[in-house]
Amino acid sequence: MAATTKKHARRIAFPYGETAAHAPVLANWLVGLRTEARALIADGLPSPRVEAWKYTNLQPLAERRFAVVGDVSPDHVRHAMAKAELGRSAHRLVFVNGRLEAAFSDLAALPKGATVRGLGDVLTADPAALAGLIGRSEAVRGHALAAYNTAFFSDGVLITLDAGIALDRPVHLVFIGAAGASPVAFHPRLIVDAGAGSQLALIESHIGEAGAYWANPVTEIAVGHDAMVRHAKLQDETMDAHHLALVDVSVGRGGRYESTVLTLGAALSRHEIVVRLEGEHAEARLDGGYLIGGKQHCDNTTRIEHLMPHGSCREVYKGVLDNESRGTFQGTIIVHKGAVKTDAHQLCRALMLSKGAEADAKPELEIYADDVKCSHGASAGALDPLQMFYLRARGLDEAAARALLVEGFIGETIEGIADEAVRGYFAARIAAWLALHAAGPA
């Protein structure tokens, strides 16, 4: 009977939440938010019996015991920084194990009307600046993993743009994970408030330097009327890391949110995006690619809510799976009552290079309005032997042919990155992965 209970349990015990050492002292007004979050994590992590976590089992995370984050040598940081060379100028903030390293950051040349501040500073010096921007939505407050972030965050970033401000350089956030002998956990909180008509390119590089750690970033983005936020994320954690991210976005009238997520690293990762199109003519584009091997597990979960008329969204998620890896896509598009003239399209595809890999997809449409155009497509399969034959017949060897086809397949997911240098930064990562994986026999 006990075994049955365990199998059907909706929660996995996880003692992390009981360790007070992880929680820094906070401004009073944030205490309520923390209390709410601590209540949510009291029962532990969600098990695969919870529908939203059906395909991702957090048991490996629950079995980890975390030490308090210690110092990392500057050499280590410099070594990791070489992997996050964007190839163009940017406003840069560097975090090591979740803590801001001012020495490596560069915030000169920020125009008036734009602020980029470390959240640690904001929490001590000016916590009121976060009012109304943090823990805004139910999607964040009710989220089982984001609750750990809310309960324990101590650093991160606050980016604000006044109305009409367009940053000519991207803001580049570099997160370096460098754990020692014991695993560490960090919970960066990223807050973005893009005012009406403003424009922001936000790039996140999650670079794994060493060891096992749990990165649990939560990002909250408010895109104002007619504003545009372009968000690109590279996740290249160590193969022992767990990376569980939630991005919560609200888009105002005429605003646009674009996201590109490229996943290469982490033993277990999930990138979850919740977008609410709250104004008329709001738009979202979500692209994602993942290239995984070994026993990696990669989960992309998206939820787009159309709340007002004339909204549109486009989603393309593609994954390449080698060895015994497992890729999961869960994408929900919700069209609420009254959100007529919604135009929503979603595509998810998985390319399986090896026996033993597993691809799961759950593309969901939830429609409560009639005058809409919504569609989704999903596919899973191996490389097309006809295409292979075509390339081989033209003199390419098998490895080159495979690499070319895989590159063509996954390349679409980064095409949405507008900045050429940044796109090259992502493309180089794909090429490096292919050199290791697609070239060899399955």
Next chain:
Amino acid sequence: MCRPLARRRARIGRKGRPMVERNAEARAADNAAQIDALVNEKYRYGFVTDIESDFAPKGLSEDIVRFISAKKNEPQWLLDWRLKAYRLWLSLGPEEPAWAKISYPKIDYQDAYYYAAPKSTGPKSLDEVDPELLKTYEKLGIPLAERAALAGIAVDAVFDSVSVATTFKDKLASMGVIFCSISEAVREHPELVRKYLGSVVPYADNFFATLNSAVFTDGSFVYIPKGVRCPMELSTYFRINAAKTGQFERTLIIADEGSHVSYLEGCTAPMRDENQLHAAVVELVALDDAEIKYSTVQNWYPGDAEGKGGIYNFVTKRGACRGRNSKISWTQVETGSAITWKYPSCILQGDHSVGEFYSIAITNNRQQADTGTKMIHIGKNTSSRIISKGISAGRSSATYRGLVRVLPGAEGARNHTQCDSLLIGPNCAAHTVPYIESRNPSAHIEHEATTSKISDDQLFYCRSRGIGTEDAVALIVNGFCREVLQVLPMEFAVEAQKLVGVSLEGSVG
């Protein structure tokens, strides 16, 4: 209200009168009037036949399970099986599965009868059948004897729980085909029943299947021997009649090696004020090179415009393609019931086996349908095809929920899934929830889904040629459903097209 399709086609074919430009408001008012007219339409089959039932006491207990088993003179092993199921069901607590997108008041399982049988049991011929029953069928448009003679269909009609008439038995028997009620099969062919009952849907499968296993009262049993192509389409008409009698049919169809059978299931129910629970289980087994085609037209009472009354339809249907090259094909037209919870599935065990699922689900007023399929690919080179058409109108909700799972050994598996939803009116909802799980790289899985309303362009095109809005909608939706309608057997195609038409009249948004 229900005009035959042929007549409509004739109307559509007529030369259109010159179109008079009318403003949008007038058109909207016109449409609203039509919607009202249809919403107020009474359920055509809403009448009650007064036949004294031989009730077991109300409620569910171990004694009731024993009572049912004793009533049917069942052997000990079956009673034991029922009791195992009942005890498991008790341990599940009164918690129905909650994952489907449906909501309904809590079902009181103690407030229903679990056994009701028409008084005159075991007629030997049509002459012995209670004339009241025959009248009921006639009102439904199923003159049993006539239909059997003219259409060549053997009808095992289920009126409440006991089979009352079986035709064409002799002809089928001469070919070795067994087609009888499951109770009779338990008595006459216990070895077959014991071997296959619960082998596809085990008693512990799910809440409703477990309940069914404990209290099933009747249903059909079909066995097609090796190499036999069943000479006629087998058909059962279900009809819920006695007040507060849940129906718990159990159907078992076995197609032995190289055989072929087509089975038709159709249902209507009289008007009721209280919701009635229906939890059937259908099990299909196809051995090497065998083929089973299972077609359903479900038109039970859906409740009134406010959702009062109507049947709760919680059905577990599953087919096992056990043999090489076997094939199971499900086709369903779901227009009735207040709640439809139904996922006809295929377990593709045999190499090269084929599973198909064709579905039309139409919901109106406050109906809720959560339906779809599961295709489990186990054998090599197995293939499956899913075509689902959901149409929701009024304040209804239609959900497609499907699973395609490819296991590591299913080399070369293929699946194609297409689910389209059509929304009619601003207050309905349509959802698509597919699960795709592939664990073999050589498998090819494709899924596509669309949701939209009836195209204004198509409507305008038809209207500008003189076709009335109502006819235009019927025309467009018939086209929308065509891929499914055309795989229905002839006998069902007409009824199904009629149903589609009736359900869609006045559904212009």
